[in-house]
Amino acid sequence: MNMKTRNIHFLFLFTALFFGFLSSCKKDNADIPVTTKPTIGTLEIGSDNNKTVKAGTDLHLEGDIIAEALIDKIEIEIHQDGGSFKFAKIYTDEKYVGKKNVTFHEHIDIPSEVPAGQYHFHFTVTDKAGNATTVESPLTIQGADAKVAFKLVFTEVDAHAHGDHFHDIADKSGVEPFSVSFDNNGKALGDGHAHLKPAGVYKIDFKQFDATGQEIQGQYIKDKATATLYKAFLTGGTFVLNSGNILTGAIFQPKEATYGDGSAVTGAIETTGITTYFTAGKDNAGEKEVAFVLRKFKDSATKATITRADWNRTDYVAKYPGDDIIRLSFELHAEEGED
Known part of the structure; x- marks a missing residue:
């Protein structure tokens, strides 16, 4: 076999391996749905889902999440309606990240100095394929009864x-x-x-x-x-x-x-x-x-x-x-x- 023939055989072998590798990658990636967005079950916001919290206490949050492509992060944002107060928090804890089906349950401290009024609440789940689902809700923050002693x-x-x-x-x-x-x-x-x-x-x-x-x-x-x-x-x-x-x-x-x-x-x-x-x-x-x-x-x-x-x-x-x-x-x- 001359050098030219060897080179041709090598080229065919390399091409076959390369496309086989791409096919394998595509198959692996196919295991993670890239278009199915996470779903968020009924999200409880506040005690008994009353969508109300008092400054100086904590806000109860609980809800079921399903992410076919696995959870990458969970973000919470609270911003004042017509005001400047804003609160944001990102959860990347191991109890959530990389999971397909979890119950989110956290209590977020609301500082006593937060002004009373109407707020907008945003709860966003992003999966590892980049898909995101957001639940929005009004939230009422009541003034603190007294200073925290x-x-x-x-x-x-x-x-x-x-x-x-x-x-x-x-x-x-x-x-x-x-x-x-x-x-x-x-x-x-x-x-x-x-x-x-x-x-x-x-x-x-x-x-x-x-x-x-x-x-x-x-x-x-x-x-x-x-x-x-x-x-x-x-x-x-x-x-x-x-x-x-x-x-x-x-x-x-x-x-x-x-x-x-x-x-x-x-x-x-x-x-x-x-x-x-x-x-x-x-x-x-x-x-x-x-x-x-x-x-x-x-x-x-x-x-x-x-x-x-x-x-x-x-x-x-x-x-x-x-x-x-x-x-x-x-x-x-x-x-x-x-x-």
Whole structure:
């Protein structure tokens, strides 16, 4: 076979492989529909789909999404009708991206300073083929009843329950914190509900604000001597507590690492509860009326007598003399499917 013949055979072989590759690519791409837009089922906007939210609380959103070409991103935009306020958020969490069929369920914080009035709401799902579907709706934002004086911020984490405490606490990717806000009297603003997964573990950050909106909760743990007078409790709810034998009960674990002056918090007795970790546990599924309490003791020796198992005592007032200087009452909903 001469050189010319070899070159011709090689050209034919290369051409066949090339077009075979293109055909394979076309076949692979054909597996992803490029013209079928995502579909969005009935989208709940606000509590009971009332399309209303109060400034200083969070906006409930929930709806089913089907994306034949898989979800690439979910975008939310809220803009004022005839005004300048605008809010936008893009979700690219792994619990949504790359999925074909999901339930979108999020709670978006609406700042207390947002002006009351009529707004336009846009919810857009874009798939990996570039197709997009948008649901639009009017939205009413009501003025805040009062300035936010306190807030409990819940963030789901990875952790393992062990008796009355947690092991291996670590941040969890793809989660959005949510919060319950309170006025100066400790009354919850908005619906006052905390929606948790029964078996989920949540970091709870207690926040207190002065008249200018600055955080001031650090005053209770500015140093060891100050913190000795304070401890947080979660009262009410008649919880089944987690223990060595019951592995599906509740745990409330105060767990600051340092005082405000930078010195280390050592041991379970020293912790106060400005930062806590909590799980309701499967044995406590359902709705409970609870209160986050920060108690100031009459003497500095009291705190050393409080163990990790004492956080839900019904007799804590008599047992630990002092005053509840902060009491934040709210509903805790521990239900499967909650975020």
